[in-house]
C-alpha cells in the first residue's frame with residue numbers, strides 16, 4: 411500500500427511543504443503550508459503535529475546549510491523518515507542540464523523545470539518552454555523541445571528591488587503602489603517599475619526561445635508572488651503554484667522505480 415509522501419521547498423524567504431497520499435505525480439494533496447524561515451522550529455509541534463507520518467520525503471533547498479539543518483531537525487523530530495534533498499545533476503527526469511557547472515544550478519530551478527516538462531508532456535506534444543519563478547529572486551529558464559535546459563536569467567524579486575532602491579536613494583521611502591502603465595506618483599512608479607522589469611525580462615526570454623527553437627514556447631509561472639505577475643504578462647502564461655511540488659513528485663517516482 412502507498413504511504414504518504416512529504417515534499418518540501420526551502421526558498422530564501424519561506425519553507426513550503428505539502429503532504430501527498432503517495433509519491434507520484436497526480437497523488438492527492440492531504441495538507442500543505444508555508445513558514446517564514448525564522449519559524450521553522452514551530453513545524454514539528456505546530457502544523458505537522460497531527461499529520462500522518464510520511465513513508466518518505468524529498469525536498470529542494472536553496473537557503474543556507476543552517477536553515478537546511480533546522481528543517482532536518484524538525485523532520486527527524488516529528489517523523490521517522492530520512493531527509494533527502496535534490497541536487498541538480500547533468501540529467502534527470504527528462505531534463506538535460508546545459509549549465510556550465512550543472513551542480514551549481516539552484517535545486518529549485520532544476521525541480522521546477524522537471525515539474526513543468528512533465529506538465530507540458532501531459533498536455534500534448536513536446537514543445538520548448540519558458541519557466542518563470544517569482545520568489546525572493548526571479549528566475550527565467552529556457553528549455554528546448556527535447557528537454558535541454560538552454561540557460562536562464564536570475565534577477566531580483568519585487569522585495570529586493572524595492573529595498574535596494576530605498577537604501578540607495580534619499581527620497582524613496584513610500585508604501586507599495588499599484589501597477590500602472592503611466593505611473594504618476596512615487597509608489598506606483600516603484601511598484602510598476604519592478605513589475606515591468608520582470609515582465610520585460612520574461613518577454614525577452616520568450617523571444618530568445620522562439621527564435622532559437624523556431625517554435626512558440628509553453629510558458630509557466632510559479633512562486634509566492636506569481637499571482638501578482640500573471641495579470642500583467644503578455645501571451646499565454648499558465649500560473650501553476652505547485653510546479654516545484656510537482657517536480658518533487660516526478661523525481662520521487664523516478665527514484666523509487668530505479669531502486670526497486
Ligand SMILES: Nc1ncnc2c1ncn2[C@@H]1O[C@H](COP(=O)(O)OP(=O)(O)OP(=O)(O)O)[C@@H](O)[C@H]1O
Nearest residue numbers: 421422423424544545546567568569586633634635
Ligand atoms: N507587495 C509586495 N511588494 C514588494 N515585495 C513583495 C510584495 N509581496 C511580496 N513581496 C516579496 O516578493 C518575494 C517573494 O514572495 P514570497 O516569499 O511569497 O515567495 P516565495 O516563492 O515563498 O519565495 P522563496 O521561495 O524565495 O522563499 C519576497 O521577497 C517578498 O518580500
Ligand SMILES: CC(C)(CO)[C@@H](O)C(=O)NCCC(=O)O
Nearest residue numbers: 472514515516517518519547564
Ligand atoms: C537563484 C535562486 C536564489 C532562486 O531561488 C536559487 O536558485 C539559487 O540560489 N541558485 C544558485 C545559483 C544558480 O542557480 O545559478
Ligand SMILES: [K+]
Nearest residue numbers: 421422518545
Ligand atoms: K523558491
